[in-house]
Amino acid sequence: MTDQTPALNSSEDMTLLIVDDDKPFQQRLARAMEKRGFTTETADSVQDAAGKIAQNAPAFAIVDMRLEDGNGLDVIEQLRQRRPDARAIVLTGYGNIATAVTAVKLGAIDYLAKPADPDDIVAALARKPEDKAQPPENPMSADRVRWEHIQRVYELCDRNVSETARRLNMHRRTLQRILAKRAPR
Structure with a gap:
């Protein structure tokens, strides 16, 4: 981790579910997050994620917005119902403000564009609700x-x-x- 990345408390539940249908990206991200102390599980679809959440809802989740069998927001909603204290972020290559707003309303704590750096993901997961994210280097026109x-x-x-x-x-x-x-x- 970089010096700027907030640390997560190692005594807390470090279970992480990564939901992405891009298998190579999913596996790279899982390895990177395991190196940062997470116990990871992966899912390729909304249905697969729902099953894993029903078995053991993780403390953290990284969810791709567009999945082959549906919308990543459905995963966020299911996670929020099973474990209200879970911290989830949405990753997407197709970002827009409306979707980001919906993701946050459903319980996501952040919304990052793909490909997101693992340190940025950890920083988003570790950020306290009262802390604001840094302003973007390149704001929208x-x-x-x-x-x-x-x-x-x-x-x-x-x-x-x-x-x-x-x-x-x-x-x-x-x-x-x-x-x-x-x-x-």
Whole structure:
């Protein structure tokens, strides 16, 4: 661990569930976390994770957002129901603010973009709720913030384009063009 990484109390439960359908990434992350003192278990799917949580809910979880059989947020929700004190973070290669907000509301303590450094993951898992994360080195551009806001409203409207356009006071075709484009950097 680096000097900047907060240490976890070695006397606490160090069980960790890693849920990711990218097997090579999952295995590399498991080895890295074991070197940092965790007792790891892995799952490839929402169903596999649900079974492991039902058997023995871990103290920590690292969950990929998009899994072959569903959404990583379902895993976060199941973990929160079985073990309310568990500390979980969401990893994703497809980040947006709406999903991050949902993840936090369901009980995730942080939301990191893939590929995340193991030291950053440990820091996120160890961070106390009252401690704030460091501001990003490269914050989002104004165009990206606008795009994220539109995506959030779109998700809140259950992906209904007409309703989203009405709430944003935007023409429906304009919204469709924005939604069809990739996210700005």
